[in-house]
Amino acid sequence: MDSPINTSAPQLLALVVALICVVLTYSQSTLCRTTCGGIPINYPLTIDDGCGSPYYRHILACSGDVLELRTPSGRYPVKSISYSDPHILVSDPQMWACKDEDRFRPTRPFSVDSSTHMSLSNQNEYLFFNCSPDKVIMEPRPMFCERYPERCDSTCDPASYLCRHYPECNASTNKAMRDISCCSYYPKATESLRMMLKHCTTYTSVHWKSVGGLGTSRPYDQVPEYGTRVDFDIPTTSTCLRCQDRAKGGGTCGFDTSNQDFLCLCEQKNVTTYVKITMLKATVDTLEQLQCNGGRTVTGASIAGGVGIGVGIWYLKKVRAKAPVTHGVQTNDNRMF
Structure with missing residues (x-):
């Protein structure tokens, strides 16, 4: 033995x-997890405490395969993240989309916390529907700005490109939306967005997605897509x-x-x-x-x-x-x- x-x-x-x-x-x-639902998580962003930059601590949350962005107005599913052109693209299921046609529902005003080194991108455009003409200035922007340059930022443009060409809409949808008033306005603060929603039925956010064509102007080198683009800094x-x-x-x-x-x-x-x-x-x-x-x-x-x-x-x-x-x-x- x-x-x-x-x-x-x-x-x-x-x-x-x-x-x-x-x-x-x-x-x-x-x-430090480096992905969530197929979306890469790199510095300065993080889904684990102690990783990335403290500026973005607790900003992203990963539950299973769903990545969400936390903001003061709620949690929003993340569609994509770009680090070469730093931004996060999120969607809001409560916002209007073309598939809803003329079926509107109340939604919340989107906001971000500027102390986190994040900001709403100027590539976003906001469409407001069924606004009260007594409370909201709805005038074609170019003509209105020529007449009232000091009030140019306060107009909601009903003749905007997006109000005439709803993203992802077909002919039947455009027909259903024909009698619905639409105007485009870029709120520079959450408060202005909140005020607009007091006098409009609902709104949606559209961002311009680049598809190439350097040197040309919008919309020829970009396509509109539903979602909100949030820019972030990389320290x-x-x-x-x-x-x-x-x-x-x-x-x-x-x-x-x-x-x-x-x-x-x-x-x-x-x-x-x-x-x-x-x-x-x-x-x-x-x-x-x-x-x-x-x-x-x-x-x-x-x-x-x-x-x-x-x-x-x-x-x-x-x-x-x-x-x-x-x-x-x-x-x-x-x-x-």
Whole structure:
């Protein structure tokens, strides 16, 4: 009958280190999710607390495969995100769309929090339906602006391109909408949008989607599409660039949730500058380096690392306490092979 194999202290310690490395690497690498429902989530945006930029903390929410944008006016499904031309395109199921024809329903005024470095894009246009002529100035914009330049921003244009060409509408829909009054107005503040909705049945947001044709003017190089475009800034700092530099380890830019200070999120630990790849030695001192600095949002990694380290040290002490005293003499109790 074969005798059980006795594991030496160095072997056991190396095994504990390897297990902790696996746990920490898995926890850290899955900390910052990079997609939701097929939509990429990159810096400065985030769906996990402590990742990305603190300016956009809790702005996006991912539930299953549905990505939503949180704003003071509600939560809106995200259709797409662009990082080359930084903007988020959202839809509002309560807003009118061509499929609704002349069936209108009340909706909420869309708003964003400017403190989050987000703003409504000037590529949006808003169509208002069945507005009260006694309360809303509905005049063709070019002529009205020539006569009243000081009041040009207050007119809702019934002769706009979009009121004559509803996006995604067919001939039957246009016929159903023929007797419905429509005008186009760009509210410069949430309050002006709220005031418009007091005197109009409903509204919808249309943004202009580029399709090429550089050097030409709208609508020839763009097509209208239902949805609201929200622009956002990408804060660029030298610290974040160093963190992302693959030559320096290729970390992920994040922040400390307690004080919002910058953190470079790495596979094995979080640092305030950039990743520095080092070979780990199988020693007790090296185990301390595996714990994430600061104890921030890496809850799974910190707990797993702490538990693994505690169990490893406890087991080592237990093994050493039971180890026979051999004074360097190899016996059947302590032989390696």
